[in-house]
Amino acid sequence: MAMSWADSVSAAENPAGAASKSAYVPPHLRNRPSIEPPAQASYAGAAALGNDHSGYGVPNVVGSRWSGQRTENRSGYVGGGGRGGGWNGGRGGWDREVNPFTDEDSEPFSEQESSGINFDAYEDIPVETSGDNVPPPVNTFADIDLGEAVNENIRRCKYVKPTPVQRHAIPISLAGRDLMACAQTGSGKTAAFCFPIISGIMRGHFPRPPRPRVAFPLALILSPTRELSCQIHDEAKKFSYQTGVRVVVAYGGAPINQQLRELERGVHILVATPGRLVDLLERARVSLQMIRYLALDEADRMLDMGFEPQIRKIVQQMDMPPPGVRQTMLFSATFPKEIQRLASDFLSSYIFLAVGRVGSSTDLIVQRVEYVQETDKRSHLMDLLHAQRENGVHGKQALTLVFVETKKGADSLEHWLCMNGFPATAIHGDRTQQEREYALRSFKTGHTPIMVATDVAARGLDIPHVAHVVNFDLPNDIDDYVHRIGRTGRAGKTGLATAFFNENNSSLAKSLSDLMTEANQEVPAWLSRFAARSNYGGKSRRGGGRFGGRDFRRDSSYNRGAADYYGGANMNSGYASGGYSSYGAAGVTSAWD
Ligand SMILES: Nc1ncnc2c1ncn2[C@@H]1O[C@H](COP(=O)(O)OP(=O)(O)OP(=O)(O)O)[C@@H](O)[C@H]1O
Numbered sequence: 001m002a003m004s005w006a007d008s009v010s011a012a013e014n015p016a017g018a019a020s021k022s023a024y025v026p027p028h029l030r031n032r033p034s035i036e037p038p039a040q041a042s043y044a045g046a047a048a049l050g051n052d053h054s055g056y057g058v059p060n061v062v063g064s065r066w067s068g069q070r071t072e073n074r075s076g077y078v079g080g081g082g083r084g085g086g087w088n089g090g091r092g093g094w095d096r097e098v099n100p101f102t103d104e105d106s107e108p109f110s111e112q113e114s115s116g117i118n119f120d121a122y123e124d125i126p127v128e129t130s131g132d133n134v135p136p137p138v139n140t141f142a143d144i145d146l147g148e149a150v151n152e153n154i155r156r157c158k159y160v161k162p163t164p165v166q167r168h169a170i171p172i173s174l175a176g177r178d179l180m181a182c183a184q185t186g187s188g189k190t191a192a193f194c195f196p197i198i199s200g201i202m203r204g205h206f207p208r209p210p211r212p213r214v215a216f217p218l219a220l221i222l223s224p225t226r227e228l229s230c231q232i233h234d235e236a237k238k239f240s241y242q243t244g245v246r247v248v249v250a251y252g253g254a255p256i257n258q259q260l261r262e263l264e265r266g267v268h269i270l271v272a273t274p275g276r277l278v279d280l281l282e283r284a285r286v287s288l289q290m291i292r293y294l295a296l297d298e299a300d301r302m303l304d305m306g307f308e309p310q311i312r313k314i315v316q317q318m319d320m321p322p323p324g325v326r327q328t329m330l331f332s333a334t335f336p337k338e339i340q341r342l343a344s345d346f347l348s349s350y351i352f353l354a355v356g357r358v359g360s361s362t363d364l365i366v367q368r369v370e371y372v373q374e375t376d377k378r379s380h381l382m383d384l385l386h387a388q389r390e391n392g393v394h395g396k397q398a399l400t401l402v403f404v405e406t407k408k409g410a411d412s413l414e415h416w417l418c419m420n421g422f423p424a425t426a427i428h429g430d431r432t433q434q435e436r437e438y439a440l441r442s443f444k445t446g447h448t449p450i451m452v453a454t455d456v457a458a459r460g461l462d463i464p465h466v467a468h469v470v471n472f473d474l475p476n477d478i479d480d481y482v483h484r485i486g487r488t489g490r491a492g493k494t495g496l497a498t499a500f501f502n503e504n505n506s507s508l509a510k511s512l513s514d515l516m517t518e519a520n521q522e523v524p525a526w527l528s529r530f531a532a533r534s535n536y537g538g539k540s541r542r543g544g545g546r547f548g549g550r551d552f553r554r555d556s557s558y559n560r561g562a563a564d565y566y567g568g569a570n571m572n573s574g575y576a577s578g579g580y581s582s583y584g585a586a587g588v589t590s591a592w593d
Pocket of ligand 1: 159185186459460461462
């Protein structure tokens with residue numbers, strides 16, 4: 001009898017009812033060679049590792065631009081049935097693939113974890129797509145042909161249905177189209193770019209890598225911080241478990257030799273921070289010649305002044321195939337217009353997708369702004385933490401993330417909190433990578449339920465149970481605020497964000513009050529007065545109404561110069577054309593890597 005998707009998810013959750021549920025591997029047995037041979041030993045991916053001698057010739061990826069059209073030819077479909085074993089290590093022998101679904105870090109919270117996912121919260125969100133021949137969205141995972149092995153992993157992740165960004169972005173990517181996608185924080189963008197990449201690699205035929213000792217990834221996923229790259233790597237490993245697709249991560253601050261060894265064992269998907277990747281490219285240990293998929297997570301950050309030169313070097317000045325040959329996907333919760341313009345250099349006839357308003361925050365986050373003088377900030381924070389201790393936040397075991405402006409400020413606030421009986425840790429760019437990872441783990445597991453952070457932790461990090469984000473120091477840029485508060489209120493859960501505002505933040509008053517209004521938040525009268533007083537309105541990158549225009553190609557000034565660039569627009573709700581005004585220089589920091 002056919003099983004519904006929801007039934008099969010609960011079957012995957014319930015070992016008794018799930019025959020195919022993977023076995024728990026105790027830590028001391030992990031990384032040992034498997035004694036069982038794989039059920040199906042031939043992977044398209046293995047071609048990229050130099051083991052599949054059938055993999056020569058024109059690459060053939062289902063639904064991709066280089067295969068011309070979606071093909072049902074299953075001779076190249078080698079990963080879908082590939083359960084029961086790891087991947088071929090490329091240099092001989094089968095590796096034991098560690099089961100990525102045994103996440104010890106989340107154990108203290110695991111009971112709460114399965115309860116609160118409420119994606120209905122996103123259901124009535126407006127969606128805008130523009131570009132030529134936009135593939136229609138899907139409603140369920142069952143409507144998307146990602147391959148059985150990926151479907152099994154989606155069930156193991158307990159994803160019952162796709163989030164709105166996934167419903168739209170996955171069919172677009174599976175159709176081989178370039179994509180610029182903007183969707184709110186915590187709405188599932190990682191899976192939206194990972195699923196099509198993994199599925200495409202599983203099904204593709206790729207030429208054999210031309211040189212030994214050089215890694216030739218088929219897909220490159222770039223992100224701005226080490227921690228985010230690690231997180232994407234962990235997620236991608238879950239999604240590609242037992243598919244034969246091998247994911248490797250490379251980031252700064254960690255020993256390069258270990259990463260080189262991993263790369264030598266073969267890589268299909270390389271997740272990297274830009275600095276470390278440039279290093280690997282300059283050492284000629286990685287070649288981008290076989291890249292078929294390029295994904296930039298936090299794409300607006302990757303293309304701002306701090307990272308743009310490195311990204312241009314990687315994408316345009318090395319050996320990566322050009323737009324139109326590779327498939328490029330850009331994702332973020334914020335996309336200032338100037339960055340969209342820059343990004344179009346990297347794309348070919350792309351589709352623009354906006355789920356919710358570009359740069360908006362989700363209504364799931366209750367936003368509070370309090371007027372607090374610099375000298376009172378510590379005692380005010382103490383009051384909040386005391387109240388939280390007594391009442392809990394939204395009834396949850398609360399993790400609190402406190403953002404400050406400087407690394408020194410982070411150290412000193414951490415110290416002060418600890419001295420005052422609040423177990424805190426801190427993460428910032430001057431800490432060693434080991435210290436950063438330790439801090440994050442200690443926070444995630446609830447050992448130190450308060451983490452003081454600079455913007456290094458502002459983007460992308462998916463830390464369950466962050467109930468409260470405190471902007472002890474507000475950022476200068478409203479988009480940074482959107483990403484910071486987005487560390488709570490994720491995956492349909494609610495969250496709380498408190499900001500300490502004073503005269504030093506006047507330049508943010510207008511955009512902050514606009515953002516809060518858009519997100520149906522109560523704007524204090526004093527903040528509205530600040531907003532009215534400040535003549536910084538022209539600095540706002542926002543414009544138009546709540547559903548203002550988003551795709552910069554819809555600007556009349558742009559269209560006059562490049563009328564042929566932009567295809568039709570397809571709006572699922574009534575947007576008026578809006579626009580952004582000038583984009584102030586984004587905070588420059590490439591030292592994150
Ligand atoms: N279809 C789904 N069903 C249930 N949970 C999901 C689904 N897709 C993603 N999630 C979960 O939602 C959470 C947020 O996803 P993700 O980190 O990809 O968000 P994001 O949009 O990239 O956020 P950010 O903008 O902050 O980077 C993760 O814990 C992820 O496992």
